[in-house]
Amino acid sequence: MQIHLPKPEDKTYGPGEFSEFFQDNWVYLAMVVVVVYIVIMYSKILKERKRNKDN
Numbered sequence: 001m002q003i004h005l006p007k008p009e010d011k012t013y014g015p016g017e018f019s020e021f022f023q024d025n026w027v028y029l030a031m032v033v034v035v036v037y038i039v040i041m042y043s044k045i046l047k048e049r050k051r052n053k054d055n
Helices: 018-054
Strands: none
């Protein structure tokens, strides 16, 4: 919940400022990549187990 109004000098990112956005938020982006990787690997493992169970 937002307690105060944002000040005009707060960070806002335009179309050409991706590198600055990445530098400020690299931890969160890395966590998203790790979670996506875990979900993909888990789904592959489940498919393989199902395939082996059917054989």
